[in-house]
Amino acid sequence: MSASTAQPRRRGVGTPRWLGYAFVLPLMLWLAATILVPLAQSVALSFQNVRVIGTPGEFVGFANYTRLFESERFWEAFGRSLIWVLGNAALQTVLAFAAALILKQNFPGQKVARIWIILSWIVPTVVVVIIWRWLLSASGGIVNYALVALGITQEPIGFFSTGDGAFASVIAINSWRWFPFQAVILLAALQRIPSELYEAASVDGASTLQKFASITLPGLQSVLFVMGLIGTLMSFNVFDVIWLLTAGGPSSATTTLPVLIYDTGFRQFRLSQAAAISVVTGVFLLLFALVFMRFAAPPSDDGEEERL
Amino acid sequence: MHRRNSLMLLVLAFTLIVSVLPATAQSPVEVTLWHMEQPPHRVERIQMLMDEFNAANPDIIVSQEPQNWGEIYTKAPAAVAAGNAPEMLFAIPDFTPILKDLGQLQNVADFISTLDEAHSFYPAAVAPYSYDEGVWAVPLYNMVQSLWFRNSVFEEAGITPPTTWEEWLAAAEALTTDGQYGIGVPANRQLYTDQTIYNLMINAGADEIYNSDGTLRFSNDATVAAYDFYSQLYQFSPPDSPNWTWGEAEACFANRTCAMIMQFTVITTYDTQAEGDPEDLGVVAIPAPADAENPGAISYANGVMFLTDDPAKLEASQRFIAWLMEPENYGRFLNMEPGLFLPVTEDGAEAESFWNDPLVVKYRSQVETMVANSASGRLFGFTNGNTFPSISAISAQNLLAQTLQLIVIDGTAAADAVAEGQSLMEEAISG
Numbered sequence: 001m002s003a004s005t006a007q008p009r010r011r012g013v014g015t016p017r018w019l020g021y022a023f024v025l026p027l028m029l030w031l032a033a034t035i036l037v038p039l040a041q042s043v044a045l046s047f048q049n050v051r052v053i054g055t056p057g058e059f060v061g062f063a064n065y066t067r068l069f070e071s072e073r074f075w076e077a078f079g080r081s082l083i084w085v086l087g088n089a090a091l092q093t094v095l096a097f098a099a100a101l102i103l104k105q106n107f108p109g110q111k112v113a114r115i116w117i118i119l120s121w122i123v124p125t126v127v128v129v130i131i132w133r134w135l136l137s138a139s140g141g142i143v144n145y146a147l148v149a150l151g152i153t154q155e156p157i158g159f160f161s162t163g164d165g166a167f168a169s170v171i172a173i174n175s176w177r178w179f180p181f182q183a184v185i186l187l188a189a190l191q192r193i194p195s196e197l198y199e200a201a202s203v204d205g206a207s208t209l210q211k212f213a214s215i216t217l218p219g220l221q222s223v224l225f226v227m228g229l230i231g232t233l234m235s236f237n238v239f240d241v242i243w244l245l246t247a248g249g250p251s252s253a254t255t256t257l258p259v260l261i262y263d264t265g266f267r268q269f270r271l272s273q274a275a276a277i278s279v280v281t282g283v284f285l286l287l288f289a290l291v292f293m294r295f296a297a298p299p300s301d302d303g304e305e306e307r308l
Numbered sequence: 309m310h311r312r313n314s315l316m317l318l319v320l321a322f323t324l325i326v327s328v329l330p331a332t333a334q335s336p337v338e339v340t341l342w343h344m345e346q347p348p349h350r351v352e353r354i355q356m357l358m359d360e361f362n363a364a365n366p367d368i369i370v371s372q373e374p375q376n377w378g379e380i381y382t383k384a385p386a387a388v389a390a391g392n393a394p395e396m397l398f399a400i401p402d403f404t405p406i407l408k409d410l411g412q413l414q415n416v417a418d419f420i421s422t423l424d425e426a427h428s429f430y431p432a433a434v435a436p437y438s439y440d441e442g443v444w445a446v447p448l449y450n451m452v453q454s455l456w457f458r459n460s461v462f463e464e465a466g467i468t469p470p471t472t473w474e475e476w477l478a479a480a481e482a483l484t485t486d487g488q489y490g491i492g493v494p495a496n497r498q499l500y501t502d503q504t505i506y507n508l509m510i511n512a513g514a515d516e517i518y519n520s521d522g523t524l525r526f527s528n529d530a531t532v533a534a535y536d537f538y539s540q541l542y543q544f545s546p547p548d549s550p551n552w553t554w555g556e557a558e559a560c561f562a563n564r565t566c567a568m569i570m571q572f573t574v575i576t577t578y579d580t581q582a583e584g585d586p587e588d589l590g591v592v593a594i595p596a597p598a599d600a601e602n603p604g605a606i607s608y609a610n611g612v613m614f615l616t617d618d619p620a621k622l623e624a625s626q627r628f629i630a631w632l633m634e635p636e637n638y639g640r641f642l643n644m645e646p647g648l649f650l651p652v653t654e655d656g657a658e659a660e661s662f663w664n665d666p667l668v669v670k671y672r673s674q675v676e677t678m679v680a681n682s683a684s685g686r687l688f689g690f691t692n693g694n695t696f697p698s699i700s701a702i703s704a705q706n707l708l709a710q711t712l713q714l715i716v717i718d719g720t721a722a723a724d725a726v727a728e729g730q731s732l733m734e735e736a737i738s739g
Contacts, residue, residue, distance in 0.1 A: 052385050052409055052410065053385050053386050053389045054385055054386070054388055054389025054390075055409060055410060133551075137548055138546055138547040138548035139546055139548060139560060139563075140563075155547070156546075156547055156548075157547065158546075158547030158548045158549075158550065160550065160551050161547050161548060161549070161550045161551070161717075162717065163717060163718070246551075247497065247498075248497075249496070249497050249550065249713065249717075250495070250496075250497070250550040250551075250713055250717045251497075251710070251713035251717040251718050253717070266381070266382040267381070267382075267704055267705050267706075268701070268705055268736065269385075269406070269701065269704065
């Protein structure tokens with residue numbers, strides 16, 4: 001291939017500008033239909049007093065929002081959501097880092113291990129939940145059987161029987177499910193860091209910790225930023241694992257905001273109030289994303305902060 | 309080539325002719341039943357009956373779609389709103405007000421009268437579905453909770469089956485040994501827990517949740533006594549009881565981890581997964597305080613609602629239900645889960661098809677005890693001839709169970725929890 005043929009083609013040469021818009025138009029229309037329309041409907045619903053889906057409602061102004069901000073249940077669920085996000089972030093980051101660093105090493109069976117680790121991520125949530133409920137069951141679950149047999153506990157533990165126990169168990173199970181995804185991303189980023197940097201640092205007498213702090217972490221900054229943003233947003237909105245494991249219980253101990261929205265809309269039959277919680281949650285997450293991008297974005301190669 | 313073109317033209321002409329033909333009157337009317345009887349053997353029995361009906365009525369095709377009690381309160385209103393509701397949907401009394409509000413539920417008063425002339429409904433079965441100048445479901449089968457145990461376990465412990473709360477608590481304590489819990493009582497925020505706590509409320513004299521004027525009277529001394537006693541029993545229950553539904557309780561009893569449970573029936577599970585010894589399977593009425601004036605247990609008739617106003621589909625649906633209520637079919641329908649579903653009609657209670665089922669023959673004394681227990685059955689929100697449709701909001705949120713969780717999970721005193729429960733109920737039924 002000659003040097004001239006290796007030149008990248010100039011974008012847009014010979015193609016009308018409208019063709020680009022035409023290509024993205026179907027996707028934009030699809031997104032508008034599936035995101036903007038329901039979003040607008042949710043906002044409209046939040047200003048009404050609809051209870052059961054399909055029944056008419058009247059305009060009530062900000063009554064649902066007033067009620068929401070005065071509700072103890074809302075603030076408790078909000079607090080639990082924050083703990084949920086922090087707990088998952090901490091546990092998943094530690095597990096993902098450890099797994100990625102191990103998988104980066106050369107050892108027999110490395111390729112099998114790299115495939116094996118994503119199994120928990122590709123297994124459907126319902127299956128994950130059923131497996132963990134069986135494992136942790138107080139009536140015949142293997143974890144309790146092992147704990148009692150090894151003399152660690154005298155009686156089976158009800159992992160989902162107390163508020164704190166259930167919340168911790170759900171965080172652990174959700175982290176178990178998601179950390180391989182993060183580990184794979186981290187592993188890909190780790191492999192992009194030139195090995196010459198580590199070799200040079202070794203020649204200079206840098207310790208492992210110094211190499212991690214001065215080479216590995218800066219090298220992962222962009223990936224960690226994206227993981228922090230996307231991971232937080234995804235984690236905040238987790239509903240399936242919590243609902244299937246505990247349905248928000250016992251005694252509302254695992255009722256995070258997504259669970260509260262479902263509970264309000266479809267068990268309390270207060271659809272408009274559920275919509276108000278959704279809107280507030282959406283606004284909060286939007287603000288979080290803006291602040292995170294403003295203050296946590298890593299500098300780009302030319303020294304300026306990256307913008308998404 | 310010419311021959312191929314001719315063939316193509318022939319196919320095209322045939323397609324055109326078929327497509328312009330009107331949907332003939334010969335086309336069978338298709339109706340769908342949503343029910344929540346998910347266990348495979350129940351689905352199989354319902355399908356068997358549908359196949360028989362469809363064969364005998366070629367102008368109708370009835371099909372089933374099993375659903376889940378945990379989701380149906382959400383799914384059914386959404387289906388109605390989306391125009392995808394089934395023609396028939398099984399119900400329990402507190403479910404009907406939710407669908408009635410959507411305007412699709414059909415008044416079946418005339419149909420009930422016709423069926424009543426032929427089969428004589430027990431009035432208590434129809435009453436919970438009768439309000440707002442209509443009857444909103446056809447009762448199909450009754451259920452009642454009882455206390456289940458093994459006679460041999462009691463004999464080994466040297467105690468007799470309890471009849472009073474004092475004896476019951478003592479038995480739960482005595483039967484709690486290595487590897488066995490004295491009793492299994494749920495504490496999940498779910499319908500099963502609503503039912504088991506309501507058993508104790510009935511026997512404590514707190515079966516009325518409403519005053520006659522529709523205001524709530526949940527917070528009272530009798531309710532507190534019921535919750536307090538439940539929390540005492542809960543001490544002898546397995547640690548995962550806060551996650552239980554009916555299946556976990558039955559499994560706990562079948563594998564001998566629980567010495568006693570409150571349940572509608574355990575007959576099928578006991579017969580297929582445990583010893584299957586009818587002499588050893590004990591069942592008595594739910595124990596009550598020694599001075600209880602009107603003891604009983606939770607009991608209610610499941611029914612079927614009609615959600616179509618299409619005359620042809622409504623007529624087809626009613627023909628299927630009328631066929632099902634015929635004694636030669638009705639017993640087989642009830643015995644989709646032998647010993648669980650009890651008749652709601654007089655001729656159904658005498659039907660050979662009910663009493664001749666092999667499992668009913670084997671456990672006849674237990675079934676007769678259940679039938680006797682059902683005579684004093686009650687359901688929250690539908691007591692003493694009153695029907696309060698707002699109970700659906702309380703039931704859908706499982707507020708009886710949520711009140712219990714305040715005590716056994718959060719450690720709140722029974723009186724405070726019951727007071728909190730009442731305020732939750734007031735909020736639930738408010739506009």
